Amino acid sequence: MPKAVQYKANSIVYFQGDINENVYILKTGKVGLRYSDIETGQEINDLIQTGEFFGVKSALGKYPREETAIVLQDSAMLVFTVPEFEQVCLNNTRIIMKMLRIFSNQLRRIHKQVRNLISSGEQLNPETGLFRIGEYYNNRGNFKQAMYAFRRYLTYYPTGKYANEATENLQRAEGKVQAGAGRSPSSSSAPASGREMSDIAKSYYNAVSLFSQQKLPEALKEFQKIINESDSAEYSAKSHFEIGRCFFALNDFDRCIQHYTAMIQKYPKHPDLVEALFFVGNCYEKKKDMAKAGSFYSKILSMAQDDTPVYRKAKRALDGLKGE
Amino acid sequence: MAFNLAMFERFAVTFQQDDIIFCEYEPGDTFYLIQSGRVQIVKIMGDIEKTIDILQPGEIFGEMAILEEAPRSATAIAADQVKALEFNRQNFEVLMQGNPQIAFKLLKLFTKRIYDQKRRFMILTLNDVQARVADVFLMLSETQPTAGSETDELSFETSVDDIAHWAGMSPDKCRQVLNHFVTQRRVEIFKDRIVVKNINDFARFVSSRRNKQRGA
Numbered sequence: 001m002p003k004a005v006q007y008k009a010n011s012i013v014y015f016q017g018d019i020n021e022n023v024y025i026l027k028t029g030k031v032g033l034r035y036s037d038i039e040t041g042q043e044i045n046d047l048i049q050t051g052e053f054f055g056v057k058s059a060l061g062k063y064p065r066e067e068t069a070i071v072l073q074d075s076a077m078l079v080f081t082v083p084e085f086e087q088v089c090l091n092n093t094r095i096i097m098k099m100l101r102i103f104s105n106q107l108r109r110i111h112k113q114v115r116n117l118i119s120s121g122e123q124l125n126p127e128t129g130l131f132r133i134g135e136y137y138n139n140r141g142n143f144k145q146a147m148y149a150f151r152r153y154l155t156y157y158p159t160g161k162y163a164n165e166a167t168e169n170l171q172r173a174e175g176k177v178q179a180g181a182g183r184s185p186s187s188s189s190a191p192a193s194g195r196e197m198s199d200i201a202k203s204y205y206n207a208v209s210l211f212s213q214q215k216l217p218e219a220l221k222e223f224q225k226i227i228n229e230s231d232s233a234e235y236s237a238k239s240h241f242e243i244g245r246c247f248f249a250l251n252d253f254d255r256c257i258q259h260y261t262a263m264i265q266k267y268p269k270h271p272d273l274v275e276a277l278f279f280v281g282n283c284y285e286k287k288k289d290m291a292k293a294g295s296f297y298s299k300i301l302s303m304a305q306d307d308t309p310v311y312r313k314a315k316r317a318l319d320g321l322k323g324e
Numbered sequence: 325m326a327f328n329l330a331m332f333e334r335f336a337v338t339f340q341q342d343d344i345i346f347c348e349y350e351p352g353d354t355f356y357l358i359q360s361g362r363v364q365i366v367k368i369m370g371d372i373e374k375t376i377d378i379l380q381p382g383e384i385f386g387e388m389a390i391l392e393e394a395p396r397s398a399t400a401i402a403a404d405q406v407k408a409l410e411f412n413r414q415n416f417e418v419l420m421q422g423n424p425q426i427a428f429k430l431l432k433l434f435t436k437r438i439y440d441q442k443r444r445f446m447i448l449t450l451n452d453v454q455a456r457v458a459d460v461f462l463m464l465s466e467t468q469p470t471a472g473s474e475t476d477e478l479s480f481e482t483s484v485d486d487i488a489h490w491a492g493m494s495p496d497k498c499r500q501v502l503n504h505f506v507t508q509r510r511v512e513i514f515k516d517r518i519v520v521k522n523i524n525d526f527a528r529f530v531s532s533r534r535n536k537q538r539g540a
Binding site: 038039040041056057058060061063066086089090093096097099100103104106107108110111113114117118124126127129130132133136140142144145148149152156269271273303305308 | 342343344347348349350351353368371373387388390394395397399401412413414415420421424425427428430431432434435436437438439441442444445446448449492538
């Protein structure tokens, strides 16, 4: 059972460097955390809000306290051991979610700080970075790895500045793998043979590239062909999504809605499900059916994390509807 | 692992040996819990593929993707045939409800990663190259289970390249610093390990340089 503890103003809950595995929650009063910034060594003071946990990181990670917790006003708090804290979390997963969010932000920030120090300005953007990785494995003769990186590159940047090079390298690497020991490039999602797999991938990227050149009817035909002729679940699902985009780009909103409705029924776990819903909402908006558009946008807000692009898009669209 | 994972079977994915599971720089929206096989985490730095970690069954990777979609910070390659459970933001809720233990395990993992990165940052902010190399040994000693105050001499099964990587300097520069330590008899270099004669001496050295740098 967690213990209720009272602290007088100006007392210390723990010192920086202390090793102890307690987690605290502030019930009433005022507690400050004092620590030095790892970059400048400057002293920083943070205030704990009532109802907030503190001492979590060092307790869970079993490392020395990184800050000193000072009681600024008479305070009451609950003290948990790690197993007690774990129990609380397991019974209330919202706490875990909230902390995961905080910790992942902290981690991202410190990661970036470290990277800045190491690469001293020579930061690659993701597009170039991904292509370079393909090149690295390609040059070393690790064609399977190279193929993976080039395929990914072409998926994310079908019209990127290295797209031509990536396509050429990919085809060459595929040729090498097939000519090699006959080892098929394995895929985690489709039990297809090496030859067939790469053909499907090629047609898919070809169709994506047609789409990006605004050759919509041609792209539509290609995606349809992939669905009809291949037994690759991965590329079929991807093509389904792209077909909806084609209809949308062709201003054929009824067919777009129809298509995505069918897709969602067929693939209730489609990775681009939320994006598809957004297109449907958008179609209704174009058709001036604002009520339906609104309900789709609202649905997206209830499904997507609030820091994702699709969430923001839906939010903006919904605000737009309300503004009218 | 004591978790009941049977209900997560539908999230299972299999990778063949040498398959890339995900690649540095690609947007990430999935994370994995290894069920069998090992996963190698690598980063390409200049012309070298650097192994950062080798993960075992029961370990989690790709976890940065859970809450924010940002480029992967390293590449994950299947070192054996690997069976893993694949989660994303959509089914993370299911995981939370069905098995909050895994989520709690993630929380613990995050605290460790934050600490490691902070520690790394501390090393890299030292201007003095000798102090930086010495601090790498201190960091390694902190994570060695045998670390204690009873012995001053510590042996590290690590290479000059590894030390250079952590210290953020070229292997040549690092070797130069280490050789200097050798002539001072503070360090001995063997083929498979590096011995620090007095880790407490390194601790004092690093701490004085850090304080001096901060004008304390």
